[in-house]
Amino acid sequence: MRITVLRLGHRPERDKRITTHVGLVARAFGADEILIEGRDESVVESLRDVVNRWGGSFSVTDGIAWRDELRRFRDSGGKIVHLTMYGRRIDEVIGEIRSCERIMVVVGAEKVPPDVYDIADWNVAVGNQPHSEVAALAVFLDRLFMGEELEKDFGGRLKVIPAARGKVVLDRGL
Numbered sequence: 263m264r265i266t267v268l269r270l271g272h273r274p275e276r277d278k279r280i281t282t283h284v285g286l287v288a289r290a291f292g293a294d295e296i297l298i299e300g301r302d303e304s305v306v307e308s309l310r311d312v313v314n315r316w317g318g319s320f321s322v323t324d325g326i327a328w329r330d331e332l333r334r335f336r337d338s339g340g341k342i343v344h345l346t347m348y349g350r351r352i353d354e355v356i357g358e359i360r361s362c363e364r365i366m367v368v369v370g371a372e373k374v375p376p377d378v379y380d381i382a383d384w385n386v387a388v389g390n391q392p393h394s395e396v397a398a399l400a401v402f403l404d405r406l407f408m409g410e411e412l413e414k415d416f417g418g419r420l421k422v423i424p425a426a427r428g429k430v431v432l433d434r435g436l
C-alpha cells in the first residue's frame with residue numbers, strides 16, 4: 263500500500279518541531295511521503311537529512327495547495343483518511359482501510375476546515391480524547407501495518423544494531 267501523509271495548518275513560527283515529528287513518524291512507521299501545507303525550508307531540510315543518513319525513499323514536499331491535492335488524489339482513485347478525535351473508532355474501520363491500494367492520511371494542527379471532514383472517505387479517531395497528531399499518526403500506522411513496519415530495513419548509511427545498553431550504530435559508508 264502506498265501512503266501519503268498530508269500535514270495541514272503548519273505555522274512556521276510555532277509548529278516546526280511538531281511538523282518535523284509528524285514527518286519522522288510518517289517515515290519511520292511506513293508512509294512513503296509527506297505533503298506540508300505552508301512553506302518551511304528548515305523542516306524540509308531536516309527531514310531530507312534524516313532520509314539521506316538513515317535511508318528509505320521517503321519524499322517531502324512543502325507549500326502544497328491542499329484542496330487541490332485532496333481532490334486530485336480522490337479523483338485518481340486514492341482514498342482519504344482524516345485523523346480526528348470526532349471520527350469513527352479505529353478498530354471499526356482499519357480492516358476496510360487496509361484493503362486500499364493508496365491512501366492519504368490527513369492530520370491537522372489547530373482547527374481543521376469542515377470540508378476535510380466531507381471529502382474524507384473515513385474520519386478516524388484514535389480514541390475520542392484530544393491528543394496529538396504525532397501520536398494519532400503513529401498509532402494509526404502501527405494498527406494499519408499490525409506492527410510489521412517496525413521490522414523494515416531502510417537500507418541507509420546508518421543502521422542501529424539493537425543493544426541492551428549504550429548505542430551501537432553501523433556506518434555502512436554508502
Ligand SMILES: C[S@@+](CC[C@H](N)C(=O)[O-])C[C@H]1O[C@@H](n2cnc3c(N)ncnc32)[C@H](O)[C@@H]1O
Nearest residue numbers: 345346347369370387388389391393394395398
Ligand atoms: C492538537 S489536535 C487539534 C484538534 C482540534 N481541536 C480539531 O478540532 O481538529 C491536532 C491534530 O491531532 C490529531 N488528533 C488529535 N487527537 C486525535 C484523536 N483522538 N484521534 C485522531 N486524531 C487526533 C488530528 O489530526 C488533529 O487535527
